[in-house]
Amino acid sequence: MREQYHKQLEILHTELILMGALCEDAIVSAVKGLLNGEAALREKAIGLEKEIDMKERDIEAICVKLLLREQPVAGDLRQITAAQRMITDMERIGDQAEDIAELAGFIAEHGDLDPVGSLHIGDMAWEASRMLTASVDSFVEADLAKAKNVILSDDIVDSLFIKIKGELIDYIAQNPGNGETSLDFLMIAKYLERIGDHAVNIAEWVVYSITGSRRIPD
Known part of the structure; x- marks a missing residue:
């Protein structure tokens, strides 16, 4: 029975990594579509949102099967509960990547891409993506230190958001006619900040799966 459970758990881990x-x-596709002005990348990000939704349903089905067949307790139950919460955050990340891609398309058609080169949006996207990958890895590896590092990294994303906001204020002061485009850029940065928050949520669920509490260990 335990061997079958562990096989199903390995499948769950694989599906979480894929999601x-x-x-x-x-x-990455949404932000590169913004930075490079590539419509194909923006469309790819929008299409991926549907794949992410499908993956969420697949993983939820695995979790339900594990709960019904194995009736796990204690640490095993926490792992499955954490996985169910994690995929909710990942689904929302997919939604926000789609939102970024749609705003990037609007900017490409109606806005001014001049300020994008001076912004730290690429850095922010890289950091948020790194946090997401590390948070999922920390679950699969049951790595408490890695999960804690993701939570602490949220300050980096927050500081980049503040930096971008300052850059946009300076840009608006010099280009008052491009205020609407600047607000679109600010919204994209806000979506990236939320993606970082979701990565933190995932890491906190990893902490819960290992310790039984979402509180960051000392």
């Missing part, structure tokens, strides 16, 4: 990879691909 995390889809989310990372969506983030």
Whole structure:
């Protein structure tokens, strides 16, 4: 019985890694579509959102099967509960990557891409993606230190958001006619900040799966 359970758990881990990879691909495609003005990348990010939704349903089915067949307790139950919470955050990350791609498309058609080169949006996207990947890895590896590092990394994403906001304020002061585009850029940065928050949520569920509490260990 335990051997079968562990096989199902390995499948769950594999599916979580695949869902995390889809989310990372969506983030990267959306932001590259913005930075490079490539419509194909923006469309890819939008299409990936549907794949992420499907993956969420597949993983939820695995979790339900594990709960019904194995009736896990204690640490095993926490692992499955954490996985169910994690995929909710990853699904929302997919939604936000889609939102970024749609805003990037609007900017490409109606806005001014001049400020994008001076912004730290690429750095912010890279950090948020790194946090997401590390949070999923920390679950699969049951690595408490890695999960804690993701939680602490949230300060980096927050500081980049503040930096971008300051850059946009300076840009608006010099280009008052491009205020609407600047607000779109600010919204994209806000979506990236939320993606970082979701990565933190995932890491906190990893902490819970290992310790029984979402509180960051000392």
